Amino acid sequence: MTEYMRDNGFATSVLYPFKDTFYGAFGYVNCAPMxxxxxxxxxxxxxxxxxxxxxxxxxxxxxxxxxxxxxxxxxxxxxxxxxxxxxxxxxxxxxxxxxxxxxxxxxxxxxxxxxxxxxxxxxxxxxxxxxxxxxxxxxxxxxxxxxxxxxxxxxxxxxxxxxxxxxxxxxxxxxxxxxxxxxxxxxxGLPFMARCVSVQKALEGLPASGAEKVVFRVEDRLCEWNSQTFQLEAESGQLRVESRGSSKADTTMSIEGISALVYGTMTASELVPYGWISGDISQALLDWFPRVYAWMYEQY
Known part of the structure; x- marks a missing residue:
């Protein structure tokens, strides 16, 4: 299913779980309920x-x-x-x-x-x-x-x-x-869960400011195409993402960690107790990914 979503241009995936631990095993992270x-x-x-x-x-x-x-x-x-x-x-x-x-x-x-x-x-x-x-x-x-x-x-x-x-x-x-x-x-109400299907697509174009560059590595046990190093840089008010392959990075995030940042459900420093981030936490990560509740509530 993740390959289908990737091949059809999906950057992220969102669902209502019947059990959070089931989807958590596939890299989905809990987001705030309404x-x-x-x-x-x-x-x-x-x-x-x-x-x-x-x-x-x-x-x-x-x-x-x-x-x-x-x-x-x-x-x-x-x-x-x-x-x-x-x-x-x-x-x-x-x-x-x-x-x-x-x-x-x-x-x-x-x-x-x-x-x-x-x-x-x-x-x-x-x-x-x-x-x-x-x-x-x-x-x-x-x-x-x-x-x-x-x-x-x-x-x-x-x-x-x-x-x-x-x-x-x-x-x-x-x-x-x-x-x-x-x-x-x-x-x-029922909480929703989310994960990045394509980290690069999910990050590209998000609002950002400043002149910093952040290099970090993602570990994704299900979608192997995400398991690589990325460089983030703010340009004209938006994030630009560059794949750096197997290059070394001072920061490593799990797919749960980067998904939580994309959806605004947690900040970078809040990922630490969950083991979803290790290494340096730059000020740019904190500035670019504030806690912002995502309005992902659709009736089914």
């Missing part, structure tokens, strides 16, 4: 509808083009986000009974989407029928659109007592979303 906040919509009372914005609820099929517009725009500036093909959008709409709240900005263009389902009503018939909302996915292109969507959730306070909201990897202020309670209930 968090979910569990709250009462009443605790979102701080969020008001921004001036000039409207929110309209519609069936998923009717909102498909709005979803495409917002997802494509968000994907342009989000690390690791999936680019969905026309076929993929068609697959997502098959049998999809979700509703979509679309936030339209002052210009009338869609700026946010919230795909959700809900059941029950308040707490009239016992806990089994308690009003609940589950947000499957939500995206926004700016802070006002996010405010409009949070306000939309809050407006369900009379009928919904429990809502689950994904915490997107770009949302580092999620603890500010709710108020009026002392603790935040959270759970996690």
């Amino acid at each position: 968090l979910r906040i569990v709250a009462n919509p009443a605790h979102l009372k701080r969020w008001k509808l921004p001036s000039g914005y409207t929110v309209e609820r519609m069936p998923y099929a009717d909102a498909l083009e709005h979803c495409r517009t917002v997802q494509t725009e968000v994907g342009k500036k989000t690390h690791g986000m999936t680019r969905r093909s026309d076929k993929r959008w068609e697959e997502l709409s098959i049998g999809n009974k979700s509703n979509v709240a679309v936030a339209f900005g002052p210009s009338g263009s869609p700026e946010g989407i919230l795909i959700h389902q809900h059941k029950g009503y308040a707490d009239l018939y016992g806990n089994d029928d308690m009003g609940q909302m589950r947000v499957r996915e939500w995206l926004w292109t700016n802070a006002d659109a996010r405010s409009a969507l949070l306000n939309y959730i809050h407006l369900h306070s009379d009928q919904i007592l429990k809502v689950e909201i994904p915490v997107n990897p770009t949302s580092d202020d999620y603890f500010q979303w709710i108020e009026g309670r002392n603790t935040i209930e959270m759970n996690t």
Whole structure:
């Protein structure tokens, strides 16, 4: 399978594991799972509808083009986000009974989407029928659109007592979303795993600055074409990668280590306790590969 991916131009491979140790044996590394906040919509009372914005609820099929517009725009500036093909959008709409709240900005263009389902009503018939909302996915292109969507959730306070909201990897202020309670209930979704299929392709063109050069060796027990020495150099704001064959290097990384750096799940210094890096850790490696959560969550 890895040879097939290499021959067809794949730089990396990402999957949802049934068991992490199984895929770990093939060089895949764990990446952070998506968090979910569990709250009462009443605790979102701080969020008001921004001036000039409207929110309209519609069936998923009717909102498909709005979803495409917002997802494509968000994907342009989000690390690791999936680019969905026309076929993929068609697959997502098959049998999809979700509703979509679309936030339209002052210009009338869609700026946010919230795909959700809900059941029950308040707490009239016992806990089994308690009003609940589950947000499957939500995206926004700016802070006002996010405010409009949070306000939309809050407006369900009379009928919904429990809502689950994904915490997107770009949302580092999620603890500010709710108020009026002392603790935040959270759970996690399924983590994903990733590995580099072609180290050279995975690194080529990544954003980088400075005038340093880094030479390191990769050890890959499965994809032998990656087991070689590489030189990294920043040029015009991007990484340039040169194969150095069997040349000596002061730094050695396992395929797990370099994969973790590419996906931003760990920094170079954090690889040490796992045995995924040895030798010198240059400042350039730390600068070029900061910890950045990858948004690799696609519904299947």
